[in-house]
Amino acid sequence: MESSFYLIQLLNGIQYGFLLFLLASGLTLIFGIMGIINLAHGAFYMIGAYLCYWLTGITGNLFTGILLAIPLSILFGYAVERLAISHLYKRDHLYQVLLTYALILIANELQSIFWGNDVHSVPIPELLKGAIQLTDNQAYPIYRLFISAACVVIAIAMYWVIQKTRLGMTIRAGASNREMVQALGININWLFAIVFSMGATLAALAGMLAAPVNTVYPGIGDNILIISFVVVVIGGIGSIKGAFIGALLIGLADTFGKVLLPEMASMVVYALMAAVLFWRPQGLFGKV
Amino acid sequence: MHTVTRPIIIFLCICLVMLLLFPAVGSPFYTELVTRIMILSIFTISLDLLIGFTGLVSFGHAAFFGIGAYLLAILFNDVEHINYWWSLTLTLSMTGMAALVIGWLSIRTSGIYFIMLTLAFAQMCFYFFFESPHFGGDDGIFLMNKPEIMLGSRQLVDLENEHHYYYFVLAWLVGVYLFLSMILRAPFGHVLIAIKANEQRVRALGYSTPHYKLVSFVIAGTIAGLAGFLEAAHTSFVTPAYLGWHESGMAIMMVILGGMGTLFGPVIGTFIVVLLQDFLPGFTEHWKLIMGGIIIGVVLFLPNGVAGLIYSLTNRLSSKSKEAGREHV
Numbered sequence: 001m002e003s004s005f006y007l008i009q010l011l012n013g014i015q016y017g018f019l020l021f022l023l024a025s026g027l028t029l030i031f032g033i034m035g036i037i038n039l040a041h042g043a044f045y046m047i048g049a050y051l052c053y054w055l056t057g058i059t060g061n062l063f064t065g066i067l068l069a070i071p072l073s074i075l076f077g078y079a080v081e082r083l084a085i086s087h088l089y090k091r092d093h094l095y096q097v098l099l100t101y102a103l104i105l106i107a108n109e110l111q112s113i114f115w116g117n118d119v120h121s122v123p124i125p126e127l128l129k130g131a132i133q134l135t136d137n138q139a140y141p142i143y144r145l146f147i148s149a150a151c152v153v154i155a156i157a158m159y160w161v162i163q164k165t166r167l168g169m170t171i172r173a174g175a176s177n178r179e180m181v182q183a184l185g186i187n188i189n190w191l192f193a194i195v196f197s198m199g200a201t202l203a204a205l206a207g208m209l210a211a212p213v214n215t216v217y218p219g220i221g222d223n224i225l226i227i228s229f230v231v232v233v234i235g236g237i238g239s240i241k242g243a244f245i246g247a248l249l250i251g252l253a254d255t256f257g258k259v260l261l262p263e264m265a266s267m268v269v270y271a272l273m274a275a276v277l278f279w280r281p282q283g284l285f286g287k288v
Numbered sequence: 289m290h291t292v293t294r295p296i297i298i299f300l301c302i303c304l305v306m307l308l309l310f311p312a313v314g315s316p317f318y319t320e321l322v323t324r325i326m327i328l329s330i331f332t333i334s335l336d337l338l339i340g341f342t343g344l345v346s347f348g349h350a351a352f353f354g355i356g357a358y359l360l361a362i363l364f365n366d367v368e369h370i371n372y373w374w375s376l377t378l379t380l381s382m383t384g385m386a387a388l389v390i391g392w393l394s395i396r397t398s399g400i401y402f403i404m405l406t407l408a409f410a411q412m413c414f415y416f417f418f419e420s421p422h423f424g425g426d427d428g429i430f431l432m433n434k435p436e437i438m439l440g441s442r443q444l445v446d447l448e449n450e451h452h453y454y455y456f457v458l459a460w461l462v463g464v465y466l467f468l469s470m471i472l473r474a475p476f477g478h479v480l481i482a483i484k485a486n487e488q489r490v491r492a493l494g495y496s497t498p499h500y501k502l503v504s505f506v507i508a509g510t511i512a513g514l515a516g517f518l519e520a521a522h523t524s525f526v527t528p529a530y531l532g533w534h535e536s537g538m539a540i541m542m543v544i545l546g547g548m549g550t551l552f553g554p555v556i557g558t559f560i561v562v563l564l565q566d567f568l569p570g571f572t573e574h575w576k577l578i579m580g581g582i583i584i585g586v587v588l589f590l591p592n593g594v595a596g597l598i599y600s601l602t603n604r605l606s607s608k609s610k611e612a613g614r615e616h617v
Contacts, residue, residue: 037400039537087588093400094345098544099587101537105580113574226407226533233404266415270408274393277405281397 004134009255015144017251018151022206023224024231024243025158026199032238033174034192036085037093039100041203042225043107048073048204049220050111052211053120062125066208070201077200081193089192104222112218119217147209154205155244162240171195175238176287227254230273236286245284292469295602300552307458311451319454325562326457327518330464332542332554334511337468339540340548341477342504343484344395347403347536348410351390352509354531355413356383356516361431361526362423372435379517380510387509388502395501398487407533414531428527435521447521457518461555464511468551471507480504545586547595556594 023045030038051072056065084103088096124143131139162168174181174191182188207220214220231250235242250269257268276284307326311319331353338344359379364370394405418426437444437456446452471477479500482490491497520526529535538561546557564582568575590597 031400037403084584091587091591094339094540094544094548095587095591098541099584101541102580102583102587105576105583109574109577109580113577222534226411229404230408233401237400263419264415266419267412270411270415273408274405274412277397277401277408278393281401283401 002135004138007134008138008140009259010252011140011144011148013252013255014248015148015151015251016255017248018148018155019206019210020224020228020231020251021244021247022151022154022202022209023228024235024247025155025240026202027228028232028235028238028240028243029171029175029195030199031232033171033178033195034085034089035093035178036088036096036196037100038085038199039097039225040080040103040107041199041228042221042223043104044073044077044200044203044221045207045224046111046219046221047076047107048207049211049214049216050115050207051204052208053122053216054115056122056211062122062212065122066205069208070205073201073204074197076204077197078193080200081196085196086189086192107221108218117218119215121215122211124212141213143212147213150209154202158202158240167194227269230269233283234273234276236283238287239283239285242283242285293602295605296552296598299598299602303552304462311454316450319450321562321566323450323454323457323522324519325559326454326461327515327522328539328542328562329555329558330457330461330518331512331515332539332546332558333461333464333468333551334508334515335539336543336548336551336554337471337480337504337508337511339543340550340553341472341484342480342501343487344501344505345403345540346394346406346505346508347533347540348390348406348408348413349508349512349539350533350535351406351410351413351531352383352387352512353516353519353535354417354526354528355386356380356513357520357526357530358417358423358429358516359383359513360435360517360520361429364435365429365432368433370433370435372437375435376514376517380513383513383516384506384510387506387513391502391505391509395498395505407536410531410536411533414528414533417531418528424526426528428525428529431520431524431526434524453522457522460514460518464514465551465555468511472551476500476503541583545583545593547593547598550595550599553593553595556598560594 023041027038027041030036030041048069051069052062052065054065055068056062059065059068080103084099085096088099128143128146131141132145133139160168162171170181170186170191173184173186174188174195178188181191227250231243231246233246234249235244235246249272253268253272254265258265261268280286307322310322314322331349335346335349338346338349356379359382360375363378364375390406390409394402394409397405417423423429434447437447445456447456472481479490479495479497483497483500487497516530519530542557542561543554544557545560546555547553564579568578572578586593592599
């Protein structure tokens, strides 16, 4: 096989990794700061994809669809945190698992009530429709490049917020020592609400960006949920840098696994995680 | 940690009598359903040994259920007369070996990392069967003949007979329950319970906690394999879905919903969840909405699951129960 083929796979792997990063960064923050094992994270991805499908259908344009869907996702994440999650901060992890599992059931059912159980596709806007010709018979779609670019922009914006702003400082402090942040008089409820709705919005955003390439179907969130957890654990809980490295590793391992070892492709990702945890039980960038 | 008080023993005896009498009044459909629930209960009880007593939250327990089922289907696929005792021994010892390997690799980590590592191994097993062309792939695999339970040359239980199988599974469920309560009453069980409460202190007392955790993991895995074996012998059909994370997740739900840290809680949880899954879809198309609502209700209002509710009810009924002979179960 020629090099352009591998280039395409490399680009696909990176693009998948970037998408996973959007999901995993929110998940790792919710984990690290709030101590919540949020199984409902995949549900936000699903809701993002469906909101994108719905609003793009109404407005006729993907960009306005996404712009309208973002505030809705923020609101939705905030509402879930206030109504359900906030009751559980002092409870055992297992009850959080149980509650967020119930939220998945409810979200999936609401999706089937509002949008039905059909598979939908979201049209790629004219502007991004073409493909870049690499060789005579191999081309790379521009929309996938757009996804990668959008993820990079979001990642840089996140980096800026977390490293350079006061809010980011509080978040970083919360991730390393929650009790101390509380003791310093920072309103932890407010911080939790912001972190949770931010994470939910990032997950929804990943769903929106992926909607035109992956189509929108019931159960879309369940499949990506476990992979996001794998990324978080490989990177180390609470570490955004770890989530980034972990997401790229998984994205590339999954893509190349499918090409090079098709008969055991799905095992590659989990074998990678087991190997990393065997070598470093706390993840690549996790604290002991 | 709960103690089994006299009212609880009476409650369990009533439940047992009801289960014994059920086939006489229940329709064949429900007899079969309750058989399935009892098989799943064996599975969830074994998970409770890990979650509720040892403090190891395994998110991959379904792997052993599936391995037990697959081993029976693969090893005895072409055998015409499957000897029950022989197939059971072989299946359970191999499932136990699998649990030993996965457990040995997993107990090095703790907390959320343990959860994820057990999940990773279970997913690897899942995809191994899902993508393997030899073992049926995603279609699953059929078991041509059911095991025959012989004692000498006489057939002891006819597995084709729905009532026979019902009582057979019930006997296994009671046996597993008694076995686990015996283990937990023994010094070994006390160490497990202590590990859940404070592992560091137990280690400081000179116990090698990894060994205790590993033995607990192997026992739980083997019993889960038994449940898988019973299920495969019941339905004669095994699918990779048995090993999926949905199945592991569902088992955790049943344990927490019923009340972890009690051996009867998971059984109650299994009954509630499976019966709701059976009953609600006839009620409304969007039954999962109600299911989710019920789970949230339990989380918010019944902090110790349904078993916790039963405890507080019986304690209120008889305040004397505190003086009654306390036993750990």
